Amino acid sequence: xxxxxxxxxxxxxxxxxxxxxxxxxxxxxxxxxxxxxxxxxxxxxxxxxxxxxxxxxxxxxxxxxxxxxxxxxxxxxxxxxxxxxxxxxxxxxxxxxxxxxxxxxxxxxxxxxxxxxxxxxxxxxxxxxxxxxxxxxxxxxxxxxxxxxxxxxxxxxxxxxxxxxxxxxxxxxxxxxxxxxxxxxxxxxxxxxxxxxxxxxxxxxxxxxxxxxxxxxxxxxxxxxxxxxxxxxxxxxxxxxxxxxxxxxxxxxxxxxxxxxxxxxxxxxxxxxxxxxxxxxxxxxxxxxxxxxxxxxxxxxxxxxxxxxxxxxxxxxxxxxxxxxxxxxxxxxxxxxxxxxxxxxxxxxxxxxxxxxxxxxxxxxxxxxxxxxxxxxxxxxxxxxxxxxxxxxxxxxxxxxxxxxxxxxxxxxxxxxxxxxxxxxxxxxxxxxxxxxxxxxxxxxxxxxxxxxxxxxxxxxxxxxxxxxxxxxxxxxxxxxxxxxxxxxxxxxxxxxxxxxxxxxxxxxxxxxxxxxxxxxxxxxxxxxxxxxxxxxxxxxxxxxxxxxxxxxxxxxxxxxxxxxxxxxxxxxxxxxxxxxxxxxxxxxxxxxxxxxxxxxxxxxxxxxxxxxxxxxxxxxxxxxxx
Amino acid sequence: xxxxxxxxxxxxxxxxxxxxxxxxxxxxxxxxxxxxxxxxxxxxxxxxxxxxxxxxxxxxxxxxxxxxxxxxxxxxxxxxxxxxxxxxxxxxxxxxxxxxxxxxxxxxxxxxxxxxxxxxxxxxxxxxxxxxxxxxxxxxxxxxxxxxxxxxxxxxxxxxxxxxxxxxxxxxxxxxxxxxxxxxxxxxxxxxxxxxxxxxxxxxxxxxxxxxxxxxxxxxxxxxxxxxxxxxxxxxxxxxxxxxxxxxxxxxxxxxxxxxxxxxxxxxxxxxxxxxxxxxxxxxxxxxxxxxxxxxxxxxxxxxxxxxxxxxxxxxxxxxxxxxxxxxxxxxxxxxxxxxxxxxxxxx
Numbered sequence: 011x012x013x014x015x016x017x018x019x020x021x022x023x024x025x026x027x028x029x030x031x032x033x034x035x036x037x038x039x040x041x042x043x044x045x046x047x048x049x050x051x052x053x054x055x056x057x058x059x060x061x062x063x064x065x066x067x068x069x070x071x072x073x074x075x076x077x078x079x080x081x082x083x084x085x086x087x088x089x090x091x092x093x094x095x096x097x098x099x100x101x102x103x104x105x106x107x108x109x110x111x112x113x114x115x116x117x118x119x120x121x122x123x124x125x126x127x128x129x130x131x132x133x134x135x136x137x138x139x140x141x142x143x144x145x146x147x148x149x150x151x152x153x154x155x156x157x158x159x160x161x162x163x164x165x166x167x168x169x170x171x172x173x174x175x176x177x178x179x180x181x182x183x184x185x186x187x188x189x190x191x192x193x194x195x196x197x198x199x200x201x202x203x204x205x206x207x208x209x210x211x212x213x214x215x216x217x218x219x220x221x222x223x224x225x226x227x228x229x230x231x232x233x234x235x236x237x238x239x240x241x242x243x244x245x246x247x248x249x250x251x252x253x254x255x256x257x258x259x260x261x262x263x264x265x266x267x268x269x270x271x272x273x274x275x276x277x278x279x280x281x282x283x284x285x286x287x288x289x290x291x292x293x294x295x296x297x298x299x300x301x302x303x304x305x306x307x308x309x310x311x312x313x314x315x316x317x318x319x320x321x322x323x324x325x326x327x328x329x330x331x332x333x334x335x336x337x338x339x340x341x342x343x344x345x346x347x348x349x350x351x352x353x354x355x356x357x358x359x360x361x362x363x364x365x366x367x368x369x370x371x372x373x374x375x376x377x378x379x380x381x382x383x384x385x386x387x388x389x390x391x392x393x394x395x396x397x398x399x400x401x402x403x404x405x406x407x408x409x410x411x412x413x414x415x416x417x418x419x420x421x422x423x424x425x426x427x428x429x430x431x432x433x434x435x436x437x438x439x440x441x442x443x444x445x446x447x448x449x450x451x452x453x454x455x456x457x458x459x460x461x462x463x464x465x466x467x468x469x470x471x472x473x474x475x476x477x478x479x480x481x482x483x484x485x486x487x488x489x490x491x492x493x494x495x496x497x498x499x500x501x502x503x504x505x506x507x508x509x510x511x512x513x514x515x516x517x518x519x520x521x522x523x524x525x526x527x528x529x530x531x532x533x534x535x536x537x538x539x540x541x542x543x544x545x546x547x548x549x550x551x552x553x554x555x556x557x558x559x560x561x562x563x564x565x566x567x568x569x570x571x572x573x574x575x576x577x578x579x580x581x582x583x584x585x586x587x588x589x590x591x592x593x594x595x596x597x598x599x600x601x602x603x604x605x606x607x608x609x610x611x612x613x614x615x616x617x618x619x620x621x622x623x624x625x626x627x628x629x630x631x632x633x634x635x636x637x
Numbered sequence: 638x639x640x641x642x643x644x645x646x647x648x649x650x651x652x653x654x655x656x657x658x659x660x661x662x663x664x665x666x667x668x669x670x671x672x673x674x675x676x677x678x679x680x681x682x683x684x685x686x687x688x689x690x691x692x693x694x695x696x697x698x699x700x701x702x703x704x705x706x707x708x709x710x711x712x713x714x715x716x717x718x719x720x721x722x723x724x725x726x727x728x729x730x731x732x733x734x735x736x737x738x739x740x741x742x743x744x745x746x747x748x749x750x751x752x753x754x755x756x757x758x759x760x761x762x763x764x765x766x767x768x769x770x771x772x773x774x775x776x777x778x779x780x781x782x783x784x785x786x787x788x789x790x791x792x793x794x795x796x797x798x799x800x801x802x803x804x805x806x807x808x809x810x811x812x813x814x815x816x817x818x819x820x821x822x823x824x825x826x827x828x829x830x831x832x833x834x835x836x837x838x839x840x841x842x843x844x845x846x847x848x849x850x851x852x853x854x855x856x857x858x859x860x861x862x863x864x865x866x867x868x869x870x871x872x873x874x875x876x877x878x879x880x881x882x883x884x885x886x887x888x889x890x891x892x893x894x895x896x897x898x899x900x901x902x903x904x905x906x907x908x909x910x911x912x913x914x915x916x917x918x919x920x921x922x923x924x925x926x927x928x929x930x931x932x933x934x935x936x937x938x939x940x941x942x943x944x945x946x947x948x949x950x951x952x953x954x955x956x957x958x959x960x961x962x963x964x965x966x967x968x969x970x971x972x973x974x975x976x977x978x979x980x981x982x983x984x985x
Contacts, residue, residue, distance in 0.1 A: 057975055202973060248977075257974040267969060274965055281724055300968070301954050302961040306723055308950075311749040315716035318709065318746075322689075322720025325707055326728065330720065348710050438974065441965040462654070479705035479721070479728055482684040487653070487700050489708025490692075499655065500700060 028244065031090025033098030034192065037115045038107030040074050040083040043185035048085025050189060050206065052433050054198045055089045056258045059248025062089035063549060065097030065622065066431045070288070070371045077131075077139040082114045091247040096549035097432065099624040103195075105188055107131060107162070109140035116152070124156045124241070126191070128184070130163030158241055162187055169227030173220040183224035190228025191235075197245040200229060252437065259436040261400040261429035262292035265333075265359055268407025269293075270303045271441060272357075273329045275408065276415045277448040279304035281323030282331045283316040285338060288371045289427045290361040293333045313338035317345040317358065324354045325488075327451060327478035329411060333359035335427075336378045337368065343386050346420050350390045350514065352488045353466075353474050355414035355421075357407070362426040364620045373620030374427035376545050377596035382422045383574050383603060389511050391518040393417070394574040396424040398548035401436040403429060406571065409525075412447050417521055418473050424573070426595075428546045428622050452477045452484060457496075466498040471524075472517035521575050528577035533559060533566025536586035539635050542612065544570045544600055547593050547623055554628035563636055573600070581608040591615055591635050593628050643680025648673045650683065653703045664815030664840035665694060668762065669701055671820040672731070676702075678821070679828050681729060688731045689718045691738035694769050695762035695840070698733040712743025715750035715759075719946075722755055726947045729828075730757035736777040737767050740796050744776075751805040753946040754832045758824070761798050761835070762815075764842040765849055772845035784845075799924035802835040803917070803939060809834035810920065810939040814854045815841055819865060819936065826937050832945050853933040866923070866936040868914045871904045874932045884909030885931070887919075894922050896931060914940040 036051070038044045045066055055062045065086040074081025088098030100120040106112035108131040116125065132145050146152055147159045166187040170180045186207070193200055204222050211218035235241045259267075273280035282305060284294040298307045306323075310316040313334055320330030334342065339360045349356045362378045364370025378385075382394045393413050397403035403425055410423040452475035457464045465486045466474050477484050486498060492510060494501035531548075532555050543551040548569050555567040568583065570576065584590055584604070590612040592601040598614035605612050615631045617623055651673040659665045676686070686704035690696035692711035699706025705728075709717045718730050732750075739747045739761045750759070766784070767773040774784040774791040777798065781790035802810050809830040813820040815838060827834035839850045853862040861879040864872060872885035882899040886908040897907045910919065920939035 053973055057973065059975065059977070251977045253977050255970055255974055255976050257970065257972050270968070271965055274963075279724070281720060283720060301957040303963045303965070303968070306950065306954060308719065308723060310716065310719075311745055314713060315719070315746055315749070318713040318716035319720030319723070321709075322707075322717035322722075323724040324720075325717070326721045326724035328724040344710050345713065352707075438970045441969065478725075479687045480685055480725060485683050485704050487655075487706035487708065489699070489706075490710055491708065500658075 028246065029090070029102075030092045030246070031088060031094060031098075032103065032196070032244070032246065033086065033088045033101045034103040034105070035084055035086040035101040035115060035118070036105045036188070037082055037084040037111035038185070039076055039111070040069055040071065040081045041076065042083070042107050043182070044083045044085050044107070047185040047189050048087060049433070050203060051192055052087055052258060053206075054193060054203060055087065055196075056256070056435050057202055058196070058198055058246075060089040060091060060246055061094040061249040061251070061435060062087055062258075062433075063094045063097045064088075064433045065428065067621070068372055077108055077110055077136045079110045079114055079140060082111050084111070084115060089246065091249050093249065095553050096625060097622065099626050105192070107184070107188070109136045109142055109146070112146060113140045113142065116155070119155055121154050122156065124158065125152060126188075127157070127159040128162035129159040130161035132159075158235065160235075165227065165231065166224050169224050170220040173216050173223070175216075175220055179217075180220070183221050186221045187224040187228035190225040191232050193225075194229045194232030195241065195244060197243055200225060251435075255438045256435050257438055258433045259400050259404070260292070260431060260433045261397065261403045261425050262289075262361070262431070263296060264400050264403035264436070265397075265407050265423070265425060265430075266293050266296035266300070268404040269297070269331055269357065269411065270300055270305065271404070271444065272408040272411025273305070274303065274441070275444055275446045276329055276411055277446065278327075278329040278415070279306065280331060281320055281328040282307045282333070283310050283319040283323070284308070284333050285310050285313045285316045287313070287335050287338045289363060289430045290333045290335045290338070290359065292430060293359060293361075313341040314345060317342040317356075321345060321349050321354055321356055324349070324356050325352070325479070327476070329355065329357070329415065331357045331359070333361070335361050335363045335371075336365045336381065339378060339381060340385070346392065347386050347388060347390050348490045349420040350386070350392055351490045353418045353514075355418055355476070357410045357414050357421055357423060359407075359423045359425065361430045362424060364618070370620045372427065374546065374622060375595050375618060375620065376424075376426055376547070377599065377618065378424065379544075379573065379596065379599040379603070382424055389515065391515055391574070392420050392422060393518060393521050393572070394422045394424065395571055396545040396573050397429055398545060398569055398571070400429055400432055400434050402548075404436070404439070408444060409571075413521055413524070415449050416447060416473070416524065417471070417517060418476060419518065424545060426546050449476065451475075451481070453481065455483055462497060464496040464498075466493060467496045468513065468517075471520055472513055519575055522572075522578045525572050525577060528568065528570065528580045528583055530583070531567040531569050532556060534564075535566070535583065537566055538564040538587065539589045539591060539632065540566050540568050540584060540587040541591045541593065541628070541632065542568045542570065542584065542600075542604065543593055544573060547595065550623040550625045550628050551593060553625040554632060557625065557629055558632045563632065565632055565636065570600075573603075576607060581610075584608055584610050584612075589613065589635050591631060593617075593623060593631065595623070642682075644682040646677045646681070646683065648677060651676050651703050653701050655700045657701050658697065659694060660844050662843040663694070664764065664842070665698070665762065667815040668760070668820070668838055668840060669698065671824065672760075673702065675821045675824040675828070679825055685727065686729045686731065687721060688733060689714045689721065690733040691735075691743055692769075693735040693738045693767075694842075695733055695735040696738060712738050712741070713746055714738070715743065715746035715755075718757055719750060719753070719755055722757060722947050723950060726756070726951065732757055732759045734759065734761050736761065736763045736765060736775045736798065740798055740801065741776045744801070748801070748805040751802055751807040751833050751835060754806070754808060754943060756832055756945040756947060758827050758834045759836065760824075761837050762840040763798055763837050764840045764846055765795075766842050766846040768842050768845055797924060798837045799835070799938065800921070803921055803924060807835045808832050808939070808941050808943055809937075810924065811836045811937045812839070812933075812935045813837075814839035814850060814935070816854070817935070823936060826940065830940055830942055832942050853928055862928075862932050864932040864934050866912045866934060866938060868912055868937065868940070871909045871911050873899065873904060873909060886910060894926055894931070914938070917941065
């Protein structure tokens, strides 16, 4: 983990003693395959038994003009032999595939860190595009780092020569050459990569062979370079993890799997209505492959049709799910109101990105909290859950399904661009360890004496029955107009609207009784300072609090999953601390909700740069609060 | 339409206990009765029938039919219907919309429902005005319509719902009007069509657009003003009493329709076209035919089924599921995994 790395000082490049964690950043042109390189390096890291966290950071453009500063795509991975919670504050190693990648990333590199640069790409033209007047590899401007520059392009071309590829195709193998070098550096087994390449290019074995040759050549180059320069081979021992089966998982994968598991636990088929939007589309792509689990996917004509079709499916007795990011969620607002009014279950996943408007499509932010909690016309309460990490998104998706069907309500599940794209090791859960929550539809008239079925007759928790059309004898009408209790007949008389508004609110308030009490992640349950987080700030907060506590500071970490309604004990818990600090990647939304709900003087810590928090940023804020 | 066992019902069985809240004299009453007459005739099952609507006067319709009903949000009924039908293809879905709901705010969804060919009936009540919001002009209002939002008359060109439907790829397009005796027959044919069946129903808004369709819908002059299309029959209208029997023919020089006189009943000699519901080119011309120089084309204009959306979706889903077992434990453990025993990690 990055904490210990900082404490230990020595880095990957200086060799002794062996650090417990290393941060590597791969940066190149958006067409260089950096995300793929990073993904495969992640897999090899996981297979080596290291704990890890990743941060893919790529531009909104698919193929930005080559060599430009805005076209740089980067992938950062933090891995080690102790628990890793964040993608790391500052890289120890930067792999820069061109001048633009060097320019946009080198300032983040730790002093004394290692730069590996492809000198073949540092041509006059590329230097101009990156706005370098002189070649930084030659002018001494990189002196505070170790520099290893060599012509990766030429070496790659050389290694794939026997396969007779065109120049362009041959150069595409550059990322595998680089990966080969990285695998050598960290003492990794190449075999799983070779298998993966064979499978990926099974329709074109020549490309498979060329890529394998490049991988091997990069690996072999490490041996040679070790003799000459700053490059050192480094072995990180596996992390101590609980025994069991592990895999890596991204947030988008975990959400998809969690939704499938949730539908299975509810014993319902799932209907997913979606519309393509970054960074949420991956959920649609994942679910479309899982039809054998009773999943139907529907790519609608727009965001509104996506949610409306999902509500239609819920009305017809399936578990309706829709997913989007901020701009799409905005379009779905009116339909959410209908699901609240008609009291139908629905899960709405929001993979948040920077806003407002189109904002930062590929960057992360937590700025849709107000939208989730308050963003509808009328008094329209619905439960909101936030996932803290890729792996946590699995449990959160199940929880969203459970609350939706048990309380006949739409539920919003918040993740963000960071969680959606980032990968982490995941102890594969046993489905049998989750308690099923099978749905019971109303099968016969619930008003045998009065004759007419009562679709809005509430149970002790204020929940109405779920009635599938097609059920004989239970015909009834529902809609978005205010309705009389029990019968659901149109009624917008003053007393009825008062009563139904109260009933809808009290039903959602009651969800608080059906969720776990708020715990403390780290530290005591009372004290000087509570750092209260939600969502993907979990990693940096827990590490910062751990460091602060190691320094003897009286600080605790509380991380809230249930944003709305909040756990019943949260107010009392927060009042047990002298001060409350709320770090968020927005201008202070959860802080405001906490102040409103509990009249506590929660202090904000805000960041809206599209980048996740570093541990140091939160550590500094803790120091300031306790000064 | 839906494949189902016919159920014995009467018109009364389809009346809900709700008080109908349309303005007295509204054309919607007549359409409601026509639908309630149609449902017993087609052997519909109230438990299996769902009326889905958007927002507007017409969209209150589901409350008055004793079946399942979903009064949704403005313009989006087609999207709800798509979700309902994909979730349960056994349900027989009637979509109720209006010219504002289906052509303006929901035009996008109407288009996609038609092109996908979801198996359902779409009744678009066209009164050429926004009624429930008190009389603003609508996307089907004729140019120059004076309304609270267009006191000097509207300047935009109206949309033609049937032309829009054909252009969107609809495989069934029909027209009727509220008080017409033929409406039940049109609705029955729409129901018999497997796929999206689009029916435009001209509807009199007696408060904000009174008698807008009287020019062709009035009983007086109906013979000369209405062309009721019947598959396999010549396109004839009028009578000796109304000033002569006339027919529709194709002007080969301009490739357009024209009205011809039929002398002594010899329509063949006059070149009158025989209506073929599968002829899309003529259907396009019929829906564009301007009233005045021509009669109003009514009845089933186009009816040429093709496979439905839900069949295609479920067919593909069944294929995807073939030979695959839903094992959640296996799914979670998919991909490259490793086991940790003690402190060592072993790739497997």
